[in-house]
Amino acid sequence: MSEATSEVKKVKTYKRSGNVKLFLKLLAQSKTGMVGLFILISVTLIAIFADFITPYSPTEPQLSDILVPPSWQEGGTSAYLLGTDNLGRDVFSRLIYGTRVSLIVGVLSVVVAGFIGLIIGVVSAYFGKWVDQILMRIVDAFLSIPSILFIMVILTIFSPSLTVLIIVIGLTTWVNYARIIRGEVLSLKEREFVKASQTIGTSHLTIIRKNLIPNVMSTFIVISTLSVATTIILEASLSFLGLGIQPPDISWGGMLNDGRDYLATHWWMGTFPGIAITITVLGIIFLGDWLRDVLDPRL
């Protein structure tokens, strides 16, 4: 008894810091992680408080102020920090509103995809046998059709509104989760704590809920984070094909696409959304990579 308690005391002093504190400490150690988190928080705040930040309506054309260059360029005015677009709308204001849509699309479609992928991955690996066979053939099929193809075809059926886009991206990108989660669960299921639960008589559902899902969560979070970045880029690519968010909704991809015909003549229209995408994606990837290091279960 006494020997054990002394052992215990030591443990106590050793890893006293709670999860949150540890998390912050680890964050402080990683510069890229900090940068990533900072970017993501800023972008999120911008998205939330868009209404308060924007100086102009992002959608209302202003025919008298068409294609005004950014304020520091010749011909620019301080009224339009980043210039105006071909309908005389303030690029800065649009950029800020675009944050909202881009983030929503990025995050929600990842939620949809993640949910489907997680369930299918876990179920497939845990139950194995024919369940696995069937689900994996479906995954194979989906995997062999690049998701952008899928999305292109689906979007010819439904015109790409925000909701449609979220669902469609979600429905076509879940395979990645399913595949990775399945792999993870396959090895997890051989771990002794799962067997321990089985020897106790715990039900499948509880085992999945308590033993499997929490343990794939870190992987899940990491893929999800990185997927948000991919989705933002995907939305931009879809915009290029005319299948992204449609006006009057504003997304960075849409702006970038509107600006692409103006790249040679009015660079600011397309460049700023491009930069916004790049910075955000950069931030998310930094954060994701850092999470990958931190959430590694071996920690």
Add this chain to the structure above:
Amino acid sequence: MNLLEVKDLHTNFYTDHGVIPALTGVSFSVKKGEVLGIVGESGCGKSVTSLSILQLLGNKGKINSGNIHFKGQDLTTFSTKKMRKVRGNEISMIFQEPLTSLNPLIRVGKQIEETVLLHKKELSKIEAHNHAINMMKMVGIPQAEEKYAYYPHQLSGGMRQRIMIAIALACDPELLIADEPTTALDVTIQEQILGLMKKITRELDTSIILITHDLGVVAEMVDRVVVMYSGQVVEENEVGKFFANPKHPYSKGLIRSTPSIDQEDNLESIKGSVPTPANKPSGCPFHPRCPFAMEICKSQAPENMYYGEEEMVNCWLYKEEVKTS
């Protein structure tokens, strides 16, 4: 003269989570033809010691102070290039996990041959090939010519470990460091591998540092024992004397908690567990677990106390005793 002399070795790891002092003053020596055993529990620095000698600590590990004299020369002053000539040639190493220690994509024979070609420049390719096959025969691999072309996964654990030994001995090293060479193996295979090591090194007059946490292996194999605890050497003695009369409370605890076939009475255990380097206790690192701990142990680390030619203990209990002897 001692073949190898390690003096007050300090090795740190510089990780993302801070500096880890893995070795805090390790000293011992190995004589020509001798088998030296290093025992200690997991995490006490046995592997780091051996890797320090070969300077294979990776880019995070660094020897901070201390010397390693090998045949009179200080290895810590060697350039990378010079050190490469020592590795696998004069000092070679066998690792614990024979499966992961062999490159899975290269034929085992080739892996032996590579060492030969590296260090025995005078040999032609064919000679090196033959030498590799001879080595395989020497470590008791039947049909060596055929097995030459096997990949590691095609061999059993014991066979793989034999290949490791063949690699290690291919260039007649003067010192062989075996880091838990049999921990992953079954007893019967362990018996053979240990027997093989004993036989070959006796023939070649190779000195061995045998790292293990199995006191049985120590008792079977070594001439002298070095006990490590938490990054330092706490006791050193000739093997017979060590088992007959262990000095350090940790050594005593180890021996008494090791079950053996001849065991009659109950096992005694050491309370608590090995501290990690990051949270090493003050004073004598063993004091929280020590049944004889005194006040001084908590605050002040004992020095190495020599009470014979090569008999050392690092414990306050023996301060008086050593002085009087």
Add this chain to the structure above:
Amino acid sequence: MKKFIFKRLLELIPVLFIITFVVFVLVYHAGDPVSLMLPEDASQEDREYMRESLGLNDPFIVQYANFVMDITRGNFGTSTRYDMDALPLVIDRLPATFELAGAAMLVALAISIPLGIWSANRRNSYVDLFITGGSVLGKAMPNFWLGIMLILLLAVNFQAFPVSGRGTFMHLVLPAITLGTSVAAEMTRLVRSSMLDTLGQDYIRTASSKGVPYVKVVVYHAFRNTLIPVITITTLQLSILVSGAIITESVFQWPGLGMLLVQAVNARDMAVVQASVFIIAILVILINLITDLIYFIIDPRIKHS
């Protein structure tokens, strides 16, 4: 080995079946090419006639059954846009796409392997930071953006390369770089982490303990082992490659499958869409199969199991 290939091919059947179904359901609902084929002024009767003659008025099951039957005969239907068989139309485009994808893959490999290895070996140095940062940037940059920029800069301003089209080697350079960059970005990260993983393996330590020079450790001992996971993930990059190709081909007017597909989707030319999706799926699967065969070659552990 033959057995293995056979089994894999057998496995294809259910997968292809699922694909036909999914594709068909999509296409069935994708609406009607007729209105896109006729001018805005066309009357309802004209439209109705067209629809009937294309068999678009049959019930779902009939259409699906016909579809599957036709496919087994290699008939993907007639392109409504070109009034030609869809399959040859698609197959004609393959060489161009292979050329682009192959060149892009070479670009990607040429960038990612050395950089990945270099940064893994200089972990946490500035070199590493720079390369990792660069690869993230490469990933973050939308494909069409890079393409247009390259055209503006290298083709229009410096006139070093032709703007668009396919033909000479010079035509290939910009599209290959555009497409290759996005793939390289991801692959650099993969090579790096795979290399890091490998460098932490016991056998690398063994090699060092034998006195093998560091460069040889990396090149001879680590590289092949690094490749194994990289190959797996490279095949997963295929989808990046395909979606990248769709965009890149459109930007550079590269007459490949991607462009055909974009046009077909825009025109609701569903026979072509079906055929392309199908062919792409089969290609992806075949490439996966080839990957597995590559494993056979480079990983003896599989060969003997």
Add this chain to the structure above:
Amino acid sequence: SGESGEVGTENGTENGSVTDGNLVIAQSADITTLDPQDSLSTNGERIFRNMYNRLFARNQDMEIVPEIVESYENVDEETWHFNLVEGITFHNGEELTAEDVKFSLERVMTDQGLKEYPYFTQLAEVNVLDTYTVEIVTDGPMPTIQHVLAKSGADILPKEYVEEVGMDGFVENPIGSGPYQFVSWDVDSEVVLEKFEDYYGEPGIWDTVTVRAISESSTRVGELLTGGVQLITDVTPNEWDRVNDNEGTSLVQGETTRVMLLMNRLTEGFATSDERVREAIDLAIDQQAIVDSVLRGSGVPVRSRVPEGVFGTNPDLYDTYVHDKERAKELLAEAGYEDGLEITLTAPRGRYPLDGEVAELIAVMLGEVGIEVNLELLESGTFIDVYSENENEELIMIGLADGLLDASYSLVHYTIDRAAGQTDYNNPDVDQLFQDASRNLDEESRLEQFKEIQQVVAEERPHTFLYQDKVNYGVSDSILFEPRLDEALYFDHIQPN
């Protein structure tokens, strides 16, 4: 495809002044077929015009002139005799005779699957009178017969050859009698033609002509700027400066028959069934501002669908618009919408130049008079689905062109049958006027009938007209090029400079 492969540095610095008898043109989309009778696209027409011959053609001023017709005679109201030019040979050396004409016209008259078919339904019979004389019998008087015979559907195909190789074989390797003959077609990439040495008329001036399809606008401009091509179509306004400022290239603007308009739903239950609302909408929109701002002048405000240059145009309604916000508000109030009105505007995006932007502007303009617009911007394919299924609500924005260059083509939209389900415009007077005009062989009175229809329509507004679109070509200084209203290209009208 080697020509287009020249690297800019060799060729481009001089901006293609060295054309070596090779002309390269880039248009925004590819042709979809080489069968002239199964295509209604301008892109196709640009090729067919040079590969095939027709009985009639339009000159640069859109006047109909005989092409391979030596002389013709209107025997009676329903019968026409055409004497063909002798000695015309197809690209395979066979002679073009009345049999070929009969074969070609009968094909397009009878094969419902052909896209040109609807225009030829009024032809009843084609008879061969002798080797060089054809008789066409129409179903009732047909004032538009020459218009129709000047369409690509009336292109003359070689009967024997087609019968020999079949239509599939023909499409793969088409043969016409025009000044240029087919060399190759890489789908979605380029069509290559070469001079036909045995052309019966003036031989072609270009050795080869390559027509590339480059959908990406900036890429197209890039090719022009670097001398990769000499002529590009569809230059978007934002690129104009690039084209103009570049040494060696310039912008050429041409008219089109396409008029952008809003279709109003007059159907019961929609606010737009009220004439005052429709007028208010028209008054709220400042057509000139749209043209001047977003379009940068690339359009002409109109109040009719029949622009200048098309037979039947009403000059009073051309280059004019109404704009009066105050009056619009009054009208809305009168109609009972003083508290505002909400309507849905469906518009395409990416189908016509700057269509999305224009729609957004219109939404704002309507907003200013108190009409709140739900703007539904749709991708081209989806848009056209909504349009053809008549699924739109109050307003749908669309561009309508005139393939016949005759007002009958456009004005049929205001007949009761045609409008049913779409605008639901129902004016028996207009209907009657149209029916009369379509059997009227007297040009003068027919013109008056058309003008009257347009006047009524401009007032009753089943359509709210926006502007006549212009097309913008980027032209290398190495060639001389004059655009045409029908947007066709006669390669031989493009002269080396």
Add this chain to the structure above:
Amino acid sequence: MTEAVELKEKHRTTEDQKVLLEVKNLKTYFPIKSGKFKRTTRYVKAVDDVSLYVKKGETLGIVGESGCGKSTTGNSIIRLVEPTSGEVYFNGENIASVKPKDFRPYKKNIQMIFQDPFSSLNPRMHVFDIIAEPLVTHKLYKGKELEKRVVELMEIVGLDPELLHRYPHEFSGGQRQRIGIARAIALNPELIICDEPVSALDVSIQAQVLNLLKRLQNELDLTYVFIAHGIPAVKYVSDRIAVMYMGEIVEMTTNEKLFSNTLHPYTKRLISAVPSTDPTKRTIGDSDAVADELNQEETSDQGCKFAARCPFAQDNCLVDRPKLREYATGHYVKCHYPLKH
């Protein structure tokens, strides 16, 4: 071959100890599926006709080399893997024939302790949740009582109850194994199968855990099946020992008899390979031991599986497979020519 072995001793020595667990002719084969499209070509006979029994309150040790089927035996008893054939009587009931979904109630009475203290605890669960899991699953306690019971269990295994809400990674290996033990005893099982519970632990900790297990056996009247490959540890805790070789039990008897009166050549080989902790009694390297690992691969389907490695093998050893028989009272051996003493 599946002929039932009569474990006669059971009938003779039941005066004070009843047989809690009896395994008869247990076989567990794993199909080897080749390729990906899976046709079963061969079987790994992980457990091949094993019979044994455990009496209430005793510890039966199972030793053998790695891969000989020790874990599979344990797993088959507790139905973690489904046995291919054979009977498992627990308290006289054949639990091997119970349908998998009806097996749950028996899980209360048989528990398991696993080898790897790192992987046997769910890293995402609190200690509390881990120990409470069996209690919650079988709906035995709730709320405050549950907490009381968990605290009690922690005290029993020598853990500070203050650590209730810690995660496993915050514990050392020895402590984790204690958590695993607490979980195993939570349901007051009659039988605990310990699958190498100390192999992954440091020497000094091993003794702690072995002593704890011994103490709990006394206090809670537990019965153990103690699986290990380290003979000294098995010898330390077991009352009787079964030696396994390639899926079969080759010898089974009481602790002392196994060492004093070894019958099977394999057992002898195994014992002699254990290094002694006395440096004066060195044996290794003195004899040229047969290259075991070579011959091991060359086992045929016929005859004694150990024959190829056996120094005493006779001709018929290669052909006839021996049966497990009671050579002396309570001393079972599977050998044609047991060693003479």
